[in-house]
Amino acid sequence: MTRLLRLFVTACACVLLAYRAAAQVPAAGAAPSPTLPGTAVLRLAAGAQIGQLEAALRALGASGLEQKFPRALAPSKERPGSVELRGIYQFRYAPGLTLGKVRQLLVGTGLVSYVEPLYQRAPLYQPNDPLADSTIANQAATQYYLKKTQTYRGWDLDRGDSTIVIGITDTGTRFTHQDLRGQVKLNYADPIDGVDNDNDGYIDNFRGWDTADRDNDPSVGPPYGGHGVLVAGCAVARPDNGKGLAGVGFNCRYLPLKIYPSTAAGAFGGYEAIVYAADHGCKIINVSWGGTGGKSQFEQDVINYAALNHDAVVVVAAGNANAELDFYPASYDNVVSVAGVSPTDRQVLTYSYRVTLSAPGDLILTTAADHDSAYVAVGGSSFACPIVAAAAGLVRHRFPALNAAQVAAVLRRTTDDIYAVMGNTTLAGKLGSGRLNVRRALSLGPNQTAVRIRAQRLSRARLLPADTARLTLTAENLLLPVQGLTLTVTSLTPELTVTSGPVALGALATGGTAVAPVQLSVAAGTPINTRGVLRCRFTAAGGYQDDQYVVLELNPDYVVLTANDLHLTVTSRGNLGYEGTNNEIGASITYRNSAVLLSEGGLLVATGPTKVMDRLRSAPLYTADYDFFTRQAIRLLPLASADQQAAGVFQDSLPSLSRGRTLGVRVRQRALAYAAPAADRDYAIVEYTVRNASADTLKPLHAGLFMDWDLPAEAARNVAAWDSTRLLGYVANAPQPAAASLYAGVRLLRPDTRAVASYYALNNGAGSAAPVYFGDGFSSAEKFLTLNNRARQRTAGGSVGSDVSHVVGAVLGRLAPGDSVVMAFAVLAAPSLPQLQAAADAAQIRYQQVLPTRAASVSQLDWQLYPNPTTGRLRVVLPAGNTGSALTLLNALGQPVGRWRVGPSSPVLDVQHLPAGVYLLRWQSVQGETSTRRVLLQR
Structure with missing residues (x-):
């Protein structure tokens, strides 16, 4: 030069x-890559026809369908792993729909294998x-x-x-x-x-x-x-x-x-x-x-x-x-x-x-x-x-x-x-x-030994604390033939243990493959989002040694309650179903192995149209709010008052740190699921203790759950309705909900004495003249409208159905600095409306049993009732010395439907005149202490 x-x-x-x-x-290394707004790419599932896809897209209001690679080379049997690109299409989806919603609706048709954004790298x-x-x-x-x-x-x-x-x-x-x-x-x-x-x-x-x-x-x-x-x-x-x-x-x-x-x-x-x-x-x-x-x-x-x-x-x-x-x-x-x-x-x-x-x-x-x-x-x-x-x-x-x-x-x-x-x-x-x-x-060049891990497969979809799993590794010899090949897998992460020994793979010719099973164990106390690293060391005759690595995600930042027929995902930042609008993180809600039922859900906490805290879709279109952040990651707890229980803490910023944009609330969340009896298998309970961490009184405080349901077989034909007696908002299929095979919903459980229940049903495809128009996003003002009791809208979807969502919540009144208020909901699904209502009743009774503020009880005393379930008569066996104590039977609304005074012998309660359902029998001792037992009345 x-x-x-x-x-x-x-x-x-x-x-x-x-x-x-x-x-x-x-x-680099900061925010995720941006995506092309309003545009997505999909892959047609094997056997699906393009005409079917076009019809499904029309139902979504999508447009601009374009085959991305019409001249792509077809896959070949001679090239294992080669892919078919001719089934990939790009399209534009209707304003007002989130990509997560579009993905869920299309995947639910069975016509596509994936729907994804187009990242702008x-x-x-x-x-x-x-x-x-x-x-x-x-x-x-x-x-x-x-x-x-x-x-x-x-x-x-x-x-x-x-x-x-x-x-x-x-x-x-x-x-x-x-x-x-x-x-x-x-x-x-x-x-x-x-x-x-x-x-x-x-x-x-x-x-x-x-x-x-x-x-x-x-x-x-x-x-x-x-x-x-x-x-x-x-x-x-x-x-x-x-x-x-x-x-x-x-x-x-x-x-x-x-x-x-x-x-x-x-x-x-x-x-x-x-x-x-x-x-x-x-x-x-x-x-x-x-x-x-x-x-x-x-x-x-x-x-x-x-x-x-x-x-x-x-x-x-x-x-x-x-x-x-x-x-x-x-x-x-x-x-x-x-x-x-x-x-x-x-x-x-x-x-x-x-x-x-x-x-x-x-x-x-x-x-x-x-x-x-x-x-x-x-x-x-x-x-x-x-x-x-x-x-x-x-x-x-x-x-x-x-x-x-x-x-x-x-x-x-x-x-x-x-x-x-x-x-x-x-x-x-x-x-x-x-x-x-x-x-x-x-x-x-090729005059050397080179073995690689060509593929890996886990026996479990997610690795959770205390799990065991099998990792199957496929080794491929790329260059010179190799003799005496051995694979030794070692964990470099304390929370992940390899419980199997070295695997002898023997001799491999050039291009040859061998399968190595590896047994893994995850520690019980593994923290959320731990990365498990495995070192895979190949050794062979002639001194060959090569280290390769496999990285596994342990205990991802959400839990899935699976104790009963309703499987519910709860995240660390106030969302249900998925993490915000990203439905790649989470497992939604399913019922008895159904397709996923929820495209987006989460907690809203607000005091006015400019002060709404959440992690949901936002305005302008294709944006999201990220108000809540994790204080204590949600995790499954040792069994206590439920068959499965999870807890965590999240919050928004203090108003002094956000120029007054936020509220300054800290939320302790708890989620519970029960395996028995049968009425408990159709719901999970989520409880939020909202504490005012700011220096100002929050007034009036509103809170609720936004739930965008997509019930099969066609989410665009759902209807939403409100059962005011039970404080139950539910969704079903149209045009004849009574004949629907699946119902889902949310019940507000025993609201705080200061609270007034609220409900707002939403037609997601409503036009720009509607009070809430998703076509330009979901603004804070619109979110507050759905929480405000004066703006109650009881139904959505009309007679033929639509894509619907709803907000079930309450107006909680004033919350002074340092004070707390508790809100709880039952998330439910059932094959019929009567079963959904029975599950809602059972959830109310169950929640009354686990309330942390319930009065002192004599539950530690040995008293029994049988047969339970019963068809009409119930014998109660109480400890000696309780003559004169009282028994009260409460229905699912907490109303007394029967009262008995206890005599010297064990009482027999006649409940044949009552309808089938779940009840709560309360015993009040002569000292004034109370204890409850649940009663299932069958016909």
């Missing part, structure tokens, strides 16, 4: 702050200023990473050629840059003439494609500027032209694919670009973008399609946060996940057990988009990624018989160990197998 060019490179570093401003890339651009340190500045003026990875020596073995094409899915390219001219793989079968000459569905895709704006110009453009030019230079900057740089891929070519829109009509096209690259012959695909959160089966399907259907090596940047986190697509299966390290091999960016290997990712000198001879030193895993992608291209050229998984294995098994570097010693396994070594990869 000339002295003039070195000076220019150093000067270019001064513009890095301008790059940062232009890119406007959010910090950002490029991983993290420039740095080399002028901050003179040593770093010198390194920034050279391609130090070529020597570090032994690329120079690797080129002595192979330099690739134009048949190896690297798909660069990014912000576009600068075709005229002096180091990128002539490096683009051109499609001579479709010259620019306005005709789709090669009949691939893309007109004039002569030099790449813009999958965001859907046109044939992948030139660099806003909003992220020249990121794609920086990436391309690392991989394919033209060698031996006497100018600038030499890309690691040397003679390899690249296909520019622009994935970020430059027009208002465009949308993020990252995954569409991966499919395009795979369909158009790219055996290496570079992905220098991604985001936290939002794990997606659609995205995994696209990765699998490229890697398995088309045998492409998908190389992905692991992220730029100086933290351990899941990052997508880098954390998916069938990718080569690349972490960026410093010039001294020290960890500086994202690390995790999902990383495959590391590569230099700091002070990377590369091509810049400013003009045709611009270069700049940049940093981030965005630039470690194309270095590895280019190395993969050289390996594919030198060893053309290797498949994508084998190429990845060669790269992984030939790295340099960097865990002895200061700062890396505590990160074992989290920087992959080590730092890329191009020479060793090209020298050893």
Whole structure:
């Protein structure tokens, strides 16, 4: 490099702050990736017809149905795991519906296997200023990473050629840059003439494609500027032209694919670009973008399609946060996940057990988009990624018989160990197998041992405290045949124990597989959201040893009450069914193995139209409120007053910390479920003790449960109604609810003496003239309207039914600082309305038995009644010395329906005249103490 060019490179570093401003890339590791509003993607289930899907979407008011990949390559038996992309469709859903609601309704039809948002992943651009340190500045003026990875020596073995094409899915390219001219793989079968000459569905895709704006110009453009030019230079900057740089891929070519829109009509096209690259012959695909959160089966399907259907090596940047986190697509299966390290091999960016290997990712000198001879030193895993992608291209050229998984294995098994570097010693396994070594990869190639964990399967859907489970691992031998293979699995997490020993897998030929069962045990006191890490160590004859890792989620941040026929999910932040609007977290509500019954539910606490606290959908449309946060995660407790009991604490912020926007309430929640008798099997109880933690009196305080029910077989034909006698709001199918086979609802249990019950039934599809219009979201004012007793609306759905929800609540009056009030609800389901009402009555009686404020009792004394259940006569056996005490029989509303004075002999109570149901028999001793027993009267 000339002295003039070195000076220019150093000067270019001064513009890095301008790059940062232009890119406007959010910090990695913070908020989850944004999604495309009002748009979703689905996959048609096997055997379902597109006409059926169109009808289901019309019923939802959805539009814009579009097959995403109509020309995708079909799966092949010769490629295990290959996927069918032709069944994936994109559509727009009606305003007023949450994605969770849409997902639940469509999945419930059985026509689709998933419905997901379209995540908008950002490029991983993290420039740095080399002028901050003179040593770093010198390194920034050279391609130090070529020597570090032994690329120079690797080129002595192979330099690739134009048949190896690297798909660069990014912000576009600068075709005229002096180091990128002539490096683009051109499609001579479709010259620019306005005709789709090669009949691939893309007109004039002569030099790449813009999958965001859907046109044939992948030139660099806003909003992220020249990121794609920086990436391309690392991989394919033209060698031996006497100018600038030499890309690691040397003679390899690249296909520019622009994935970020430059027009208002465009949308993020990252995954569409991966499919395009795979369909158009790219055996290496570079992905220098991604985001936290939002794990997606659609995205995994696209990765699998490229890697398995088309045998492409998908190389992905692991992220730029100086933290351990899941990052997508880098954390998916069938990718080569690349972490960026410093010039001294020290960890500086994202690390995790999902990383495959590391590569230099700091002070990377590369091509810049400013003009045709611009270069700049940049940093981030965005630039470690194309270095590895280019190395993969050289390996594919030198060893053309290797498949994508084998190429990845060669790269992984030939790295340099960097865990002895200061700062890396505590990160074992989290920087992959080590730092890329191009020479060793090209020298050893397939002449080595490489076994991988190809698949894993758990015997349980969730690993909860005190669970035992079987983890089945499938091992695959990728390279040389192996003898005496053994797998030893060790837990690196104290809460997770491996109770089985090493598994002898024996001899495996190249491509051979073996199954290893592993027995696991979860500790009883495992905290919420614990990550269980298993080290899987392969050993074999000849000294082979390789560690791989499996990460399992233990005790996720919700509990599911399963003691009876109604299974209810309760979260740590006041939601029921699912965590807020995300119905990927939670198991909803089911009844006797039914489809899920609830798309969204949770607690509302309010004092007025601008002071409503919740974690539900919000306004504007496609947003959510996140007012409650966890103080004490919900967890199952040792059995006490119920067959299953869970408890936790959540709260909002103090008003002094939120500029008066919040209330300052702390809520202790309790959930209880009972297995017997039969009437108790149809409900679960949720109780909320609301404490005023602020310095001001809350007046008037309102609270209630919002429940968006979706009862099968068609949620768009539900009706909602109010049983004011029982304070029971319920939902059933139309047009004849009396004949419905399933009812669900919520009963307000024994409200506080200050409370006045409230109910509001909602038609979710009501027009903009309705008092509550979901088409523009669910505002705080609308939420308060549903809680306000004066705004009661008793029915919804009319005679033919609709998509309905309701709010069951109470006006609680004044709550002074430090004071508390208790609200409790029964969440119920039953096959008929009489059974639902009987369950509601049973829940009221049961709750009276467990109230913490009940009077002192003589329950410890031995008194009995039999037969129970009874058909008409009930004998009561009391301890001696209780002549003159009183017995009172109460119905489900707490009203006395029979009174008896106890004589010297055991009384026999005649209850034949009463209707069947659940009653409460209260005994009051001569000393005034009371005790109760439940009575089930049958006919």
